[in-house]
Amino acid sequence: MSDCNNNCSSCSQSDCSSRKESFKVEENKFSHVKHVLGVVSGKGGVGKSLVTSELAVLLNKKGYKVGILDADITGPSIPKMFGIHEQALGNEQGILPAVTPGGIKIISINMMLDDEETPVIWRGPVLAGVVKQFWNEVVWGELDYLLVDMPPGTGDVPLTVFQSLPVSGIVIVTSPQELVEMIVKKAYNMVKQMNIPVVGLVQNMSYLLCPDCGRKIYIYGEGKGEEMANTLNIPSYASLPIEPAVAQLCDRGAIEEFSHSYLDQMIAYIETIA
């Protein structure tokens, strides 16, 4: 590689033959996680945490043991969606995740703060260190799926997750605006460079269903989600409408009560990846 400066720690190329060190971090010795799935978005506010939560709820309802690692350290929203406000406890084995009423295990920086409204103003390497701790210090126990809700973009934290955790697949969340297409491709290309398969693309907020006539109203235009999934050879695709009832469930901390089938096919695909 002509531009190699021999500093593996700042390089994202994972298949380089001269790479000597592995960045993989050991999982907690009281954990046995079968599959780690990352949920990413190129851009903030597209509904990545909501999609992470819904995928977790659906897998959990199918009888799998599921956890969510909230790696969105500066904008954590997972605990609120599940109505979790207590602080994390620990014992001699490590940090204990909170457990939702449905049985999903959750860890988030918000569970470590004295006040959940305190902002986290830390630099990238510190944020990345916290994510590693969430992997090797949290007692996840037996899990079939650990979903990792990433911060938006392609910064330090996603890079750390891809290099340090045994990620077996990525779901990309997008919204229908034109601008987003280029940004999704950046996220897609980052994941590809790390040799991690993209298992699904979700286009969130695709349309609004008229409450009177049921017509689909494409507020942001029809979007190119499905076309993008086909072009990029992403094996599963889902399109979610804007659902005011779902927004209310998020606000009430009751996301486990959602009941739609838009993600069912993606779940069926996720179940096939071993």
Ligand SMILES: Nc1ncnc2c1ncn2[C@@H]1O[C@H](COP(=O)(O)OP(=O)(O)OP(=O)(O)O)[C@@H](O)[C@H]1O
């Ligand atoms: N399809 C939808 N229907 C209704 N409300 C939605 C939908 N998608 C997202 N929302 C609302 O938007 C809020 C923000 O979504 P979410 O936290 O999932 O975005 P995000 O992409 O994770 O944001 P960030 O990039 O800041 O982490 C949710 O709490 C929910 O209320």
